[in-house]
Amino acid sequence: MNRALHQPAAPAPGSGARIVLATLNAKYIHASLGLRCLLANMDRHGGAGLRAQTQLREFVIGQPATRMVEDLLALQPEVIGLGVYIWNVVETTQLVRLLKALRPDISIVLGGPEVSFEVEQQEICRLADHVVTGWGDVSFPKLCLALLDGPQPLMKVIAGEQPPLAELALPYNEYTAEDLAQRLLYVEASRGCPFKCEFCLSSLDKTAWAFELDGFMAEMDALYRRGARNFKFVDRTFNLKIANSVRILQFFLDRIAEAPDVFVHFEVVPDSLPDRLKELIAQFPAGALQFEVGIQSFNPEVQQRISRQQDNGKTADNLRWLVGQSRAHVHADLIFGLPGETLESFAQGFDRLHGLAPHEIQFGVLKRLRGTPITRHTAGFAMVYDPQTPYTILQNSTVDFAAMQRIKRFARYWEMVANSGRFSQGLSLLLSPGSAFGNFLAFSDWLWQTTGKTHEFALEKLVDLLFAHLTQVRALDSAQVAAALMADYQASGARGRPQCLATLLAGAQRASGLPEEKARTERQGRHLGQQQALREEMQKAAAAA
Incomplete structure (x- = not known):
């Protein structure tokens, strides 16, 4: 766009x-x-x-x-x-x-x-x-x-x-036709949150309040009839009141039957997924439903310290079910830098989450949001935050500044390589065997030492760097690595020519018997249409917001 x-x-x-x-x-x-x-x-x-x-x-x-x-x-x-x-x-x-x-x-x-x-x-x-x-x-x-x-x-x-x-007028008539056609629509079936996670401003709410459901659903129907197809629910706890969740899910499931391009995003409590919800979730087609699942930490001591209530066993079971038994896109969040979390304990939690195979792991670094109770740990855990927005943690008693910088680079590279969706086979080689966290941290350290930058990587350059790391540092077979990266690169629809794939790309072109210009035209023809491209951008925006 x-x-x-x-x-x-x-x-x-x-x-x-x-x-x-x-x-x-x-x-x-x-x-x-x-x-x-x-x-x-x-x-x-x-x-x-x-x-x-x-x-x-x-x-x-x-x-x-x-x-x-x-x-x-x-x-x-x-x-x-x-x-x-x-x-x-x-x-x-x-x-x-x-x-x-x-x-x-x-x-x-x-x-x-x-x-x-x-x-x-x-x-x-x-x-x-x-x-x-x-x-x-x-x-x-x-x-x-x-x-x-x-x-x-x-x-x-x-x-x-x-x-x-009940005394508030709902805002959905204020969305324009341009908003409905081109933008991600934010909606809320409830406000507030009953949980007390100290890094989050919603911990100050004490409870959650639901909008009157009949009126809210009428507004959703009106948006839909006006042409809205992309909905992001900003509720902090969408699945807190199951009866409401069921009705909302059923509403969108019914609409998908007549408009397959409907896309809905929810933030869910990870350890509460009763059968009534599972039965509905399992009926949604691929590309229609996205869940943001806040894990934040699998460390019980850290969870207790920051007043986070989470049954890790049920959370793991529900994630496993979502990934294996539904077609929902699962986006799971982790936070690094929480008080008392060490690099080693975080790595264990990361590997546990990675083993559950969510489609994306959103790897964030703790921020001291104004007003949040996380400040009560500042003295006890020597929490030092950047005084400039977004107030990111710089160091604490268990992670020094140098290690925190390594992790921030890890987060940036993870977004580029893992969450981009462009390196499915290459990422599999990179993260195994052993610790996925340890393997990616080694790649992150090497990438920083090799390039000295965290932004402005062309896709072709990133392919070459990944090839170099896997073959030179990890000593993997070059033919195996090239084949994996070739499959990833062709699936991405990119039209450049990474150096490490030049021979394979030239061979593929000769085998097709197509001149370069015609081959390029055919690749362009395989690209997603404008509406699908917009939909994918909205999905990414929903996950990042």
């Missing part, structure tokens, strides 16, 4: 809005659910007519700040509300600086998880006029009404009001 074609359009001459809701998304394909929740509730909780005076603007990280400011000021707003997250706070701070320098009369209101805690420590909060912490569905419209019509609010920091969910 050409992102340049999908930048926010310049406002039409004469168009304006007294209130503008804006944020910087990581990618164009992401559509902000939070802003749409605010937009949908402007009339209900601010006053009749307030929605008509409000416009939504979404930008993408990487756009010039001056261009974003130009677009915002062209709307002639009196209030600008900005959604602030860990991934956009640096860029949003610069946006606020420019807005305040050019138009100090505009009221800047911040909201979002990044500014809901430690407000007094953040430059962006000092620059802004008001900060709404926590839920903004009710408090932001009320604040806007006061800013526009008075009386002027006395407090800069406003604790967000949390109403019963």
Whole structure:
């Protein structure tokens, strides 16, 4: 997709809005659910007519700040509300600086998880006029009404009001036709989480609240009838209330019968998969269902230390069932750097998870999210975090800085090689025999020493590097390695020529009897169509978000 074609359009001459809701998304394909929740509730909780005076603007990280400011000021707003997250706070701070320098009369209101805690420590909060912490569905419209019509609010920091969910207008009508056709749609059947995992902001919720199911399902049906086919559920615990989960799964299973391109993503509690859910999950076709399974750690001591409740035996059984008995795509998460986790204990957990064969292992490094209880371990485990976003752990009492850097490189290379899906056979050679973690760490160390970089690897160069490591360092048979990488490379649909495969690729071309240009045309013809390519991008975005 050409992102340049999908930048926010310049406002039409004469168009304006007294209130503008804006944020910087990581990618164009992401559509902000939070802003749409605010937009949908402007009339209900601010006053009749307030929605008509409000416009939504979404930008993408990487756009010039001056261009974003130009677009915002062209709307002639009196209030600008900005959604602030860990991934956009640096860029949003610069946006606020420019807005305040050019138009100090505009009221800047911040909201979002990044500014809901430690407000007094953040430059962006000092620059802004008001900060709404926590839920903004009710408090932001009320604040806007006061800013526009008075009386002027006395407090800069406003604790967000949390109403019963039945009092909130659902946001799904705010998705445009373009959103439905080209973007990943975020939906929520519930808010909150009953679990207390200390690295997660949801641990502060104490419980989970479900939206009224009939109304929610009616909204999902309306989205579907408008053409929506990609749904990412942001519920932290989708399978917490099984009766609701069953009804939601059945809804999408029924729709797939008439629209095979439906794709749904859920985050699930890993040790709770009763037979009622399994019976439905098993009926979904390949490519329709994706589960994000948060493992984080298989170390019982670490789990207890961070207040994570998880039955490791049931978790392993459920993962084994999902991979072996369903056609769902399984994306499993691990976190490195938790207090008390050693390199050795993490390696054991990684190998255990790898042995269960999820389709992807998302290997993350601990971040100190503002407000999370993980900070209570800072002194006891000498936890040192990067003071700059995303506040990644630098070292602790069991993993020094040098080892932490090795693991961060491991995570980056794992994403490129393992999670890319381009090295199925080559990865099998790389990770066996013995410890998958140990084998990949050795490759990661060698790749860093050989190249000195973690980004900007062309696929052809990566193939050559993997070949060199497997044949020169691991001393595997070169013909076996070349055959495996050749199969992977051809399956990827790539059209370059890695040096290690030059002879095999030339032989394959001669055997086909096709000139290079015709061969290239046929390869292009085998590529996925535009809609399938978009669907795959949405699946990746859903897993990464």
